[in-house]
Amino acid sequence: xxxGPRPAxxxxxxxxxLALEIEASERxxxxxxxxxxxxxxxxxxxxxxxxxxxxxxxxxxxxxxxRHGVKLSEPANYYWTSPEGPETTDPLDLHYLMTPRQxxxxxxxxxxRARDYYAHLATDAQDGETRRMAQELAAEEEEHxxxxxxxxxxxxxxxxxxxxxxxxxFLQD
Amino acid sequence: xxxxxxxxxxPTPADYxxxxxxxxxxxxxxxSVLLEITKALAALELPAAEVAIVSGIGCSSRIPAYSxxxxxxxxxxxxxxxxTGLKVARPDLTVIATGGDGDGFxxxxxxxxxxxxxxxxxxxxxxxxxxxxxxKGQASPTxxxxxxxxxxxxxxxxxxxxxxxxxxxxxxxxxxxxxxxxPAGTTEMIIEGIKHPGFSFIQILSPCATFRPDQRExxxxxxxxxxxxxxxxxxxxxxxxxxxxxxxxxxxRGDRPPYESGRKxxxxxxxxxxEEFVL
Numbered sequence: 528x529x530x531g532p533r534p535a536x537x538x539x540x541x542x543x544x545l546a547l548e549i550e551a552s553e554r555x556x557x558x559x560x561x562x563x564x565x566x567x568x569x570x571x572x573x574x575x576x577x578x579x580x581x582x583x584x585x586x587x588x589x590x591x592x593x594r595h596g597v598k599l600s601e602p603a604n605y606y607w608t609s610p611e612g613p614e615t616t617d618p619l620d621l622h623y624l625m626t627p628r629q630x631x632x633x634x635x636x637x638x639x640r641a642r643d644y645y646a647h648l649a650t651d652a653q654d655g656e657t658r659r660m661a662q663e664l665a666a667e668e669e670e671h672x673x674x675x676x677x678x679x680x681x682x683x684x685x686x687x688x689x690x691x692x693x694x695x696x697f698l699q700d
Numbered sequence: 701x702x703x704x705x706x707x708x709x710x711p712t713p714a715d716y717x718x719x720x721x722x723x724x725x726x727x728x729x730x731x732s733v734l735l736e737i738t739k740a741l742a743a744l745e746l747p748a749a750e751v752a753i754v755s756g757i758g759c760s761s762r763i764p765a766y767s768x769x770x771x772x773x774x775x776x777x778x779x780x781x782x783x784t785g786l787k788v789a790r791p792d793l794t795v796i797a798t799g800g801d802g803d804g805f806x807x808x809x810x811x812x813x814x815x816x817x818x819x820x821x822x823x824x825x826x827x828x829x830x831x832x833x834x835x836k837g838q839a840s841p842t843x844x845x846x847x848x849x850x851x852x853x854x855x856x857x858x859x860x861x862x863x864x865x866x867x868x869x870x871x872x873x874x875x876x877x878x879x880x881x882x883p884a885g886t887t888e889m890i891i892e893g894i895k896h897p898g899f900s901f902i903q904i905l906s907p908c909a910t911f912r913p914d915q916r917e918x919x920x921x922x923x924x925x926x927x928x929x930x931x932x933x934x935x936x937x938x939x940x941x942x943x944x945x946x947x948x949x950x951x952x953r954g955d956r957p958p959y960e961s962g963r964k965x966x967x968x969x970x971x972x973x974x975e976e977f978v979l
Contacts, residue, residue: 619729
């Protein structure tokens with residue numbers, strides 16, 4: 528686990544936000560590829576869609592950076608309080624037979640972590656402007672949580688035997 | 701993150717990817733290790749053309765194909781002899797050997813001992829999942845004796861191989877244990893391993909999602925080692941022998957001078973090299 532000082536100003540906050548969204552988007556795209564190669568096309572499509580949504584967030588942060596005339600920080604100056612970015616899916620959470628509900632639950636978990644991350648930064652912010660922006664970003668992530676909740680409401684529960692494979696890899700040919 | 705690196709003219713982890721999509725199982729720890737290796741190379745700003753990744757056979761040994769660095773996907777258990785030869789012939793290259801526990805500690809076990817002993821300046825990354833995944837789930841040298849499976853009912857009953865302490869006893873100059881699910885910590889460890897002169901051995905606990913789903917629990921068991929690394933091999937051995945296999949971090953840094961061939965790495969005419977091989 529890594530930890531470190533919090534972003535001290537708007538420039539640092541936005542460079543972190545950009546890194547957070549790019550990492551999340553790239554990871555979803557990777558996960559989509561993994562699922563595609565294992566023929567779980569429903570989940571590949573879902574992760575692909577999440578990657579696209581995160582790309583929109585990247586564009587959104589980019590515009591904020593432009594608006595505030597922010598100069599980007601050195602990559603080495605990034606730090607997270609978790610092993611990876613607060614919105615990045617842990618690849619160890621995947622399963623080749625995972626269901627849409629499980630994939631959405633992962634996405635919800637990520638959005639909630641991002642919300643909590645920004646809320647934490649807002650609490651620790653050293654000036655009013657940075658605090659307001661961190662609160663704004665936390666509110667946006669909260670909206671994403673609500674959107675995924677609405678999505679989840681339309682998705683069936685995961686069956687108890689979801690990971691049963693008719694052709695399990697344990698069998699020796 | 702990449703965008704800022706590009707803006708600052710720095711290499712990014714993506715610069716070290718070949719574009720070939722990995723075909724590991726979803727949930728496999730090796731995806732994370734690939735990312736950690738590329739992050740380490742980007743952090744060190746090593747040109748891909750000055751890095752060679754050498755492997756044997758097995759799931760994790762596919763890594764050279766997924767990297768844009770020079771690569772050699774070799775013979776089962778023989779990553780280290782190839783890596784050693786390459787480093788001796790081309791000391792200017794950063795040479796990384798990768799593989800799994802079966803490749804490295806079973807069929808490649810003898811090479812492992814002697815690579816540690818020779819202390820050539822290479823970094824050996826073993827993705828240890830305590831199982832032969834590619835051949836469908838047989839017990840490997842690091843499998844616990846009581847792992848009950850279809851292929852080993854009741855477990856093997858055999859004491860597992862202890863790679864870290866064996867590396868230490870054999871002369872490895874840098875010994876560390878990482879976890880695939882700790883990208884920041886493991887990336888840092890790989891950076892330090894590459895920078896440290898001599899033979900660096902890094903065991904990365906890398907869960908096998910398909911044959912060892914129980915290893916998902918590892919994320920709750922791993923912890924940073926309670927004390928910083930030592931330069932005293934006997935103290936390091938004592939720590940490694942008495943921990944439960946889940947302490948993470950750099951455990952030992954030695955100061956033994958690495959083996960050097962004394963050969964200057966200079967560009968040579970390809971015809972002159974070919975002539976050396978004429979019978």
